[in-house]
Amino acid sequence: MHALAAAPAVPAPLWLVDILHPLTLVLHFVAMNVLVAAAFVLATARSGEREIQRVAAGLLPSSFSMTVTLGVAPLLFLQLIHGERFYASSIHMAWPWIAVLFVLMGGYYAAYAVGGRLDKGREASLALRALPLVALLVFSFVLTANVALSEHPAAMAAMGTPGWNLGIGDTNVILRWSHELVGAVALGSLVFFVRGAFRRPHDADMAATFDRRGLAVLLGATVVAVLLGVGQLLVRPSDVGGARAGASLGMGILLGLLLPFLAWRYVRKPTLRSLVVVVALGLLVVVAKALLRLAIRARLLATAGVDAAPETNVDVGPIVLFVVMLVVAIVCLTWLVRVGLRAARTTTLSETP
Template sequence: MNPASLIPMAEAIPIHWAWFDVLLITTFAAHVLFMNALLGSAAIGLVQAARGQAGLIREVGMKLPPLLALTINLGVAPLLFLQVNYGNFDYVSSVLMGGWWLAVIFVLLYSYYGFYLYKFKYETMGKGLRLVLFGSSVLGLVYVGFMFSNNMTLMLRPEGWQPYFDGYGGFLNWRDPALYPRFLHMMVGALAVGGLFVALLGKHMKNDGFVETGMWWFIRATMVNLAVGVWFLMALPDKVMLAFMGGNLPATLTLVAGLASAGVLLYAGFRMEPMRVAGWAALTVFLMAFVRHWVRVLYLDPWFTMDSVPVTNQYGSFYLFLGFVAGGGALIAYMLKLYYKSRQGRA
């Protein structure tokens, strides 16, 4: 069977596709920062608790419910923008995964309420139950991450959809050699950003122990992740890998910029400057989200290009979207102003 025959026809979009790509990259970078802070800090807190240092997991656990809520909300936007431009691939991979993909909702809900119970029932639960609840919630997030890695890689390989028609419904992308370093790259990155989050929390609380612990995790996880990134690059198909090694100048420059930013990030980490690291971390994550987008474009190039998608040039909905973004941003800024003002009054 010709894999091209399995790809649904792309729907017309209202405005030029580049707008949706920019929004996809930007919102995905924001989502990754929050997701990494959430999962990484939770995993670090769990490891420290297993070592007999329960203070960190207690403080981190108090921050996880709102952090998870923000992560979920920030994850909706890039998923929607992805479906606008690449829905004819993403919808297919989601359907092919079947129950594995649907289970993401229920597992995420379990982790969500697990962290809430940990926060609000901390005093009434025994130590063992607390650790089991917290640990299983962290594992739930790891499952969600692995399913997303499966979906985002499966959508790029129409030639890998064939097993469904051979009677293998609800399958995962096990045969893709890029799946494992891609998933590990995200998980180790979560430990790095989670360590940074712990360090920033310690700086806010004036707790030097938290700052030291957080930066220890950040530096080592970042160094390991550079090696995992090389593995990920080598696991890509030759055409995609060579594009990042000079075959495609924009893709190569994006990767070089990301590595340069990571180098400055690591230097600031060695100098124990968590605030400066935070700024460089945001830039590095944005550049790596751009690299990830190049991977998607290069993978799909034999099957699909955005230039082939019809555009209706109906900008009304886009202007309405921008208006709601501006108005919503102003309201959020006002609410934050009132919140911090009320905190100062209570103090």
């Protein structure tokens, strides 16, 4: 309420937040892209494609957890800098905002249920397989609507009784949501190339199947994402004005169009080197997406006359604590991932006749 005037200053230099926010957002996007692509492939796989279904279902639980957990940090930095607007937009759409959590939880458990059925050699119905994707569609729509509304203070100010105001008419949200979602499917499809590469030494046919599926999803989703992106540009060209947004957009388009071509080359002649290039390029597109997202927010707020650079009062001690713990976390995570990969390789070998 009025108390905002007394809210404490940001206890960090803004340049540090400007580094950490996009960095953590990129990590979140990577996991989210894998999650959305896996959910898409699981829902669209034919009933006979058990192995494709099994791999997609196997990716879901951990990518779900990773997406949620990796999303905590960017959400934290978003609140740190844009708390006033983000809480206000959340309150405007309070009921959908709370309800989507339960939807997401249903999708999450459905992912486990599908995996369990397939692991036991049973069939998972299309309805069950589609549930994670449906949950993600609903969740991502409300999340996009919330973030978009928080970037349009004038639209919020004009809103009536809070609770159900999604702000759909004011914020170009449908195009934005569908573009980001389809883009996520495209980028996340790269995970099937990686799974194929793991499979190749033991089952070249199955690896080729993964590669083909990955390529088909990548190509199809890229075409749709480009069309939606063009639509967004035509509807609201001013959103991506300015040097930062323009550069990120240009980089995203260029790399995004190059990606299917390189992926096609990889599928024709799969080598580790070309896979690394494809995945690295995919990561760069994610970086461009994250930077574009933040640049658009900065531009929209600046256009709305919002000063999004709060006062700072740097407190070094807690920052040092965070940095040290981040290093500890990176060391632990590296070790854990190595253990996990070693186990995965062992399993694949032992499962091979």
